[in-house]
Amino acid sequence: MQKIYLDYNASTPLAPEVVDAMQPLLNNYYGNPSALHWAGKPVKELLHKARKQVSDLIGSSPCEVTFTSGGSEANNFALKGFYFKNQHKGNHIITSRIEHPAIINPCKFLEKVGARVTYVSVDQYGRVSPEEIERAVTKDTILLTIMHSNNETGTLQPIVEIGEIAKKYGITLHTDASQSVGKVPVDVNNLKVDMLTIAGHKLYAPKGIGALYIRDGVDLEPLIHGAGHEKGLRAGTENTLLAVGLGKACEMASNHMGSTKLKDLTDNFWKQLKDVFGDQVVLNGHPEERLPNTLNVSFVRRIGQDLLDGIPQLAASTGSACHAGSIELSPVLKEMNVPKEIGMGAIRFSLGRYTTEDEIDTVIKGFKEIF
Template identity: 80%
Template sequence: MQQIYLDYNASTPIAPEVIDAMMPLLHDYYGNPSALHWAGVPVKELMRNAREQVAGLIGCSPGEIIFTSGGSEANNLALKGFYFKNKHKGSHIITSKVEHPAIKNPCQFLEQIGAKITYVGVDQYGRVSPQEIEKAITKDTILISIMHSNNETGTLQPIQEIGQLAERYGIAFHTDASQSAGKVPINVNELNVDMLTIAGHKLYAPKGIGVLYVRQGIGLEPLIHGAGHEFGLRAGTENTLLAVGLGKACEIANTHLRNPALKELTDYFWNQLNEAFGGGVQLNGHPEERLPNTLNVSFVRKIGQDLLNAIPQLAASTGSACHAGSIELSPVLKEMNVPEEVGMGAIRFSLGRHTTKNEIDQVLEWIKETLN
């Protein structure tokens, strides 16, 4: 039976070139990168190269790249690390209502220990308004954290405008770019961000590795204390194997960024669905300002999970949860005011480098057969 994977926003396969780059670290390069002898020096050089490769993807200095265990740790370091280091300046943080739990939950933790968090809403497309963020700023505001793109709908946020706003008010700005990095061009200086999160397994690197970009001069309290690894921000011997893998993945991603093929295939998929079902299918998220690979659609008055269950050979996802026969709408779609009869039929299809037109045509056939 043919199996088709359209869940690249959840996780990507490791690129062959990434595996090749990692292989020597499984055999020959076993030294500690902090060691000054013959076994450590080459490994330190590999780490330096990996930092340069990641920095090349987002336009920063290699010394501003902090390797972490993934996007969640990077987000926690950005939020908690900044709060603990800077709470003497103020205790107010602004974020949005459609953030990933890796932002929402650390914010809720900080609220328990004295932080004040403002969660700004979004419009019907899931976009935050810079004006709403400006209204939320107080003399106590020390940090703004808004995701670069939404993991469910793919909607891109007006990060550059928010960054300019943050700079004008002298407030630090973090963006979670876990879904965006490697899919759309990102330059930290053009975006005016002070911190940015990358998750390796979203861009064809292994799971268990991520990055927090930290602009020089931004003070953070480490979450993990020990020796002075990662410029004193994350103690523990570096995971050289996975860092080298992520570095290579970022280098490869740079060559794919402006290839229109993925967006064209995603648009083709949506146009075919629209042609087949008309008003029976609705797009969730911004029609234009969205990741080139992400298509979140609702099959009106259907249940998304039931449709996926009927096509077990298709890997895709739905943000809504089923509990004892009732449907709980995805929190993101709820914040976008998507009606329940529409939102309960939502499915996120996320395409990747390996997705073909033949696969999309096959998925269209499966959906038509199931719904008809």
């Protein structure tokens, strides 16, 4: 059977160009980038190049990019590092109810050590209201953290408007852009953000590498204390191998940014689903303001996992879980007030650079056969 991968939001395959860029470091470039001798200097140059490739993609200075082990570490660093360094200014954080666990759980932790966190709601499309965020601001608010795009529905948040609110009240703004970097234009200055999270394995780089953009002047307490690596913000010898992979992936993302191929393929997929299933299939998330590769749909009064089990060659994700015979909707669909008879049939299709029209046609055919 032809295996079809439509779970790019969960993780992407390594781009061949990324593998090629990393290959020399497996054999020839083994020195410590902090060393001043012949073995260290070329590694340091490769690390600097990778940092610039990342910064070029998001419109920042290279010195504002700190490499991490991935998106979760970057989010933890942004929230905990900022809170512990700036809690003397206030203890209030504002976030949304549909954030990734890598935001929600650090917020829950910070509540245990003195932070007060406001979790704002979302509308039926999964978008937060800038007005609700502004109403939540107090004199003690020091940090806003709102994801740029939702990993389940692909819905894009109004980060520019939220950034204007943050600047109005002198509040630091962080956004988790793990899902959107590489898929849509992300410029830290246009978005008006002070910190931004990148996850390598969401844009064809390896797992285990990510980055946190930290605007010059934003002070964080390091999560890892030790020597002065990464401007003293993250101790430990840098993983140049993976950093080079992330850098190459960011360079490639810049080159692909103008293409509408992925959006056209996703739109055609949705059109075919509607043509075949009509009112039996509905879209979850915003119809326009969403990632170009993400299609979260519900097959009404069906169970998403049962449908996927009927097409074992298809890799995709469901929006509900079955526990002891009962269906539990994902927290995101719950917050969007998606009815259970709709939400239980949710499937997230996330397309990628290597998805083909033939694969989409095969998926449509498979659903027609089992429906």
